[in-house]
Amino acid sequence: MHKGNESDHKLNYNGNYKGNYRKITSSDWRGTILLLVSYSASIMIVSFLLLPDKWYLWAFMIALGTFLIISWHTKNFAYQCPNCGEIFEISVVTDFLGPNGGTKKYLKCPNCGKRSWAVIVAKRK
Numbered sequence: 001m002h003k004g005n006e007s008d009h010k011l012n013y014n015g016n017y018k019g020n021y022r023k024i025t026s027s028d029w030r031g032t033i034l035l036l037v038s039y040s041a042s043i044m045i046v047s048f049l050l051l052p053d054k055w056y057l058w059a060f061m062i063a064l065g066t067f068l069i070i071s072w073h074t075k076n077f078a079y080q081c082p083n084c085g086e087i088f089e090i091s092v093v094t095d096f097l098g099p100n101g102g103t104k105k106y107l108k109c110p111n112c113g114k115r116s117w118a119v120i121v122a123k124r125k
């Protein structure tokens with residue numbers, strides 16, 4: 001069933017979402033940018049307060065902050081395979097380690113098994 005007409009998928013995939021997903025909007029971008037800006041600001045404040053004396057606490061805070069931001073990202077976004085159109089979610093670890101190209105991520109599709117630059121989509125809440 002999934003092996004159908006590939007060009008069809010490519011033609012439709014921008015509008016062709018399953019119920020729980022939607023296209024990324026500019027408000028998603030605003031949310032992400034806001035989060036990254038406050039993250040950078042927190043890093044600066046934490047660095048100012050803790051470095052160099054309490055570097056271990058600093059390292060812990062940075063690791064925790066990074067983990068929180070990535071799990072937020074993992075919870076709110078999924079990826080769509082450009083090859084077969086399958087939408088799938090990834091783990092926090094994959095999100096952290098996978099090569100990232102802004103709105104795309106190099107992932108292996110669980111449906112067709114191809115590695116490609118999957119396109120990010122937002123989860124409906």
Ligand SMILES: [Zn+2]
Nearest residue numbers: 081084109112
């Ligand atoms: Zn696929």
